[in-house]
Amino acid sequence: MRCADPRLPESPARLELEDVSAGYKGVRALRHVTMQVAHGARLAIVGPNGSGKSTLFKALAGLLPLSSGSIRIHGAPLGVHRDCVAYVPQREEVDWRFPVTALDVVLMGRYGRRGWLRRLTAEDVAVARRCLERMGMERFGARPIADLSGGQQQRVFLARALAQEPHILLMDEPFNGVDVGTRETILALLDELSGRKVTALVSTHDLKLAATRFQVVALLNRELVAYGSPAEVFTSANLAEVFGGQALFLEGGVVVDQCCPGEATCPAHDGRHQEHQPSDQSPRTAGGPPRP
């Protein structure tokens, strides 16, 4: 997968956020976030409701003006590489009764390349069909989007994002309300994408999933609380700070215990005993900003 722009530098960069603040109607849902995401990284964004996950994605997709700071993609300001970013929003904002077929929806992913007037080419249709096939939806191309299940609709939207051939893929809660099959398809897709150096940012409230299936996690609570490997991020102290006492007991217990029973997928097994300690000895964030 590549962006159409041949001027892209080959350097392993990246997505850079520097002191980014953004929000709606004067409420700053996101404050002073600084982080760098390597090319091809697979990053889970976790945090409680209202922690600014969606705001972060909207800022990255260029949908919200920043109230401070800057975002750079491949070293260039946001907007220069608009084509390189594909955004899969939460499902609520779509009119599901609109008369389009699944293939029509995927073809919308090609509009960024073809513009609003030029005809779509045979190549566009071929790409769209391949993307449907990748998501296991090739038999549903001619079906109206309204007739598909929630999981199938999510797959079609991911196929549309693939058809954009992005460098950076933003998925806002893609696992919400989908079936197990769709969930595994999405995870397999993420594996494949990181093999092809496509950067994927995925927000989720499923801490276990973030801990076991992602190399890098960003813990967000309006500010960036922690950023690094799951072991570094999911410490008792961090979870206590973000989710509070009661939630820590429930969520933290589940996360810390389920994260590291020696699973090969979890890079955190070295530090697990430390994480059970309520004391504050566990290593703090690596790569994140200094804590306030």
Add this chain to the structure above:
Amino acid sequence: MIDWLAEPFTQPFMQRALLASLMVGLLCSVVGCYVVLRGMAFLGDALAHGILPGIAVAYLLDGSLVVGALVAALVVALGVGVLSRQGTVREDTAIGILFSAALSLGVVLISSIRSYAVDLNHILFGDVLSVGASDLWLTAGLGLVVLLAVLFMYRALMVYSFDPVFASTLGVRTELLRMTLLVLLALTIVVSLRTVGVGLVAAMLVTPAATAYLLVRRLAPMMLVAAGVGLASSLIGLYVSYYANVSSGAAIVLTATVLFFGVFLFSPRHGLVRRLTSGGKS
């Protein structure tokens, strides 16, 4: 039979009426697809009634009725936008307030012009039989502009209506697109004024498109089917109007309504009859 079909259109005024009705039927149906899909039916009705004071003022000032109507429609459209911006007032509430205010203002103005009061009936329900050659050219010109605009903005409007967030990420200026659509809707209503009147234009915007929505499940075919329903309604309605000697605008709208209910009851996939006979299975 041929004679029966040809007879109405041997007279020039009926030929002009036919042309005007067909153009309006086509235009309203195509634009109406967006009205139906975007849930703008109430707004369309409000714009139609908002025209009334514009016409009255234009008449008082001896200006162009079309320009007056257009200005009034745009004022109502913008007013709704301003009132409902950032959720100060719900949009349907804003429409309700402005729509009845404009209608009342229109009636007050028109009732103050004694000689004009006779024509209120024509403004409300259309007067296609008195369409002149210059009206025809105006209808054709404005109609062509609207249809071309809809054609050029097809992709942008489709993406914007289906998934506005995605449209924004592609660089669509959604506020501009929304306002453009309102202007196109206002133009469509003004063009349709002579044929179906302000009271009935909303029906021509909604009914053929809704009929098409029941039959096909893609946007472009929906527009084509809606256009077909609109054209058929205009033609059949005019015959009904001629032979039954009833108001032509109302006859056209009733024809469209009959077509809609026919499809609603007997559509092969979603028809009520089919649902009942298949024992409640979807």
